[in-house]
Amino acid sequence: RKEVEQDPGPFNVPEGATVAFNCTYSNSASQSFFWYRQDCRKEPKLLMSVYSSGNEDGRFTAQLNRASQYISLLIRDSKLSDSATYLCVVRPSYNTDKLIFGTGTRLQVFP
Amino acid sequence: SAVISQKPSRDICQRGTSLTIQCQVDSQVTMMFWYRQQPGQSLTLIATANQGSEATYESGFVIDKFPISRPNLTFSTLTVSNMSPEDSSIYLCSVDTTNTGELFFGEGSRLTVL
Numbered sequence: 001r002k003e004v005e006q007d008p009g010p011f012n013v014p015e016g017a018t019v020a021f022n023c024t025y026s027n028s029a030s031q032s033f034f035w036y037r038q039d040c041r042k043e044p045k046l047l048m049s050v051y052s053s054g055n056e057d058g059r060f061t062a063q064l065n066r067a068s069q070y071i072s073l074l075i076r077d078s079k080l081s082d083s084a085t086y087l088c089v090v091r092p093s094y095n096t097d098k099l100i101f102g103t104g105t106r107l108q109v110f111p
Numbered sequence: 112s113a114v115i116s117q118k119p120s121r122d123i124c125q126r127g128t129s130l131t132i133q134c135q136v137d138s139q140v141t142m143m144f145w146y147r148q149q150p151g152q153s154l155t156l157i158a159t160a161n162q163g164s165e166a167t168y169e170s171g172f173v174i175d176k177f178p179i180s181r182p183n184l185t186f187s188t189l190t191v192s193n194m195s196p197e198d199s200s201i202y203l204c205s206v207d208t209t210n211t212g213e214l215f216f217g218e219g220s221r222l223t224v225l
Contacts, residue, residue, distance in 0.1 A: 004153075032212045043203060043216035044154065087153070091212050097142060098169075099212060101154040 001026050004102040006088050012108045017078045021105045023088030024070045032091035033064055033071050038104060039084045047073075047086070078109045113138055113208045117217035124194055124224050131190045132220045134204035139184035144214065145177070148201045157202075160187045194224045 006023045013019045025033075033050035048055065050071050054063040061074040075082055088102035114137040124130050134143065145157040157177055158166040166179040180188045191198050201221050205214040 034212055043218050044214075045216070046213045049212065089212075097144075097159065097207060097210075098156055099214060101146075103151075103153040 002102075003027060003092075003100045004088055004090050006102040006105045008103055008105060010106040010108050012110060013078050015078055015080060015109055015111055017109075018074065018076045019078060019107060020072055020074045021086055021088075021107075022070050022072050023102055023105075024068075025088075025090045025100075026069070027090070027092050028066075028069060030069075030090045030092050033062075034089040034091075034099075035060075035062055035071075035073050036087040036089055036101075037084045038087055044087055044101075075107075078107075080109050080111065083107055083109045113140070113206050113215040115204060115206065115215055115217035117204055117220050119220055120218060121221040122223070124222065126195055126224060128194055129190055129192045130194065130222060131188050132202050132204075134187045134189070134217055136185045136206055138208060140206040140208060141184070142207070143181065143187045144205045144207075145179065145187075145189045146203045146205060146216075148203065148219070150200075154203070157189070191222065194222075196224045198222065199224045 035047040036044040037047045038044040050062040050064050059076045063072045085104040085106045087104045090100045116135045143160045146154045148154045156169050157172045158168045160166045160179045160181040162181045178190045201219045203219045205216045
């Protein structure tokens with residue numbers, strides 16, 4: 001089983017739609033969770049961290065479910081500029097700087 | 112935040128040759144990370160480079176194949192040695208300036224081995 005698993009997509013949605021991605025992780029001791037965004041042929045960039053209580057940043061909401069070992073990302077009112085690959089990232093423990101990246105979920109927003 | 116410059120941005124190389132990728136950061140950082148992203152794959156950590164000590168390699172990566180230098184707190188190099196087509200990939204260096212898990216990446220070096 002992969003350490004971090006994501007549905008590769010693509011998710012094709014119209015502008016204005018709401019779309020959600022899930023990601024599962026295998027290590028129950030994992031401590032930190034993140035969503036990164038990667039545009040085509042670009043480097044990944046942090047979109048948001050995922051806190052135990054969940055967090056929201058504008059149209060983006062991230063949630064963590066430790067019992068089921070998954071994190072989610074919800075995007076409301078999708079924009080064309082949201083088209084990208086969204087990477088689920090996990091830090092396995094506090095005493096490591098290593099981050100484990102999922103393969104990413106591709107989102108394509110169409111007019 | 113951090114600004115990271117990587118070069119070359121891309122290269123096409125012959126089988127059996129070696130290529131050195133340079134990574135320059137605009138601030139001093141303790142650790143620098145080298146990742147590989149093969150087509151359609153996730154980012155995979157190759158090694159962590161600390162200044163003044165040998166790099167720490169992840170499972171499946173060895174120093175003879177991917178020697179790393181870290182001469183100071185703002186610079187690192189990764190060499191891909193004795194290349195084969197399987198080494199065709201994007202190589203990215205990154206730093207975590209805040210120790211919060213937010214990695215800043217260079218733009219990557221796209222390597223094609225013929």
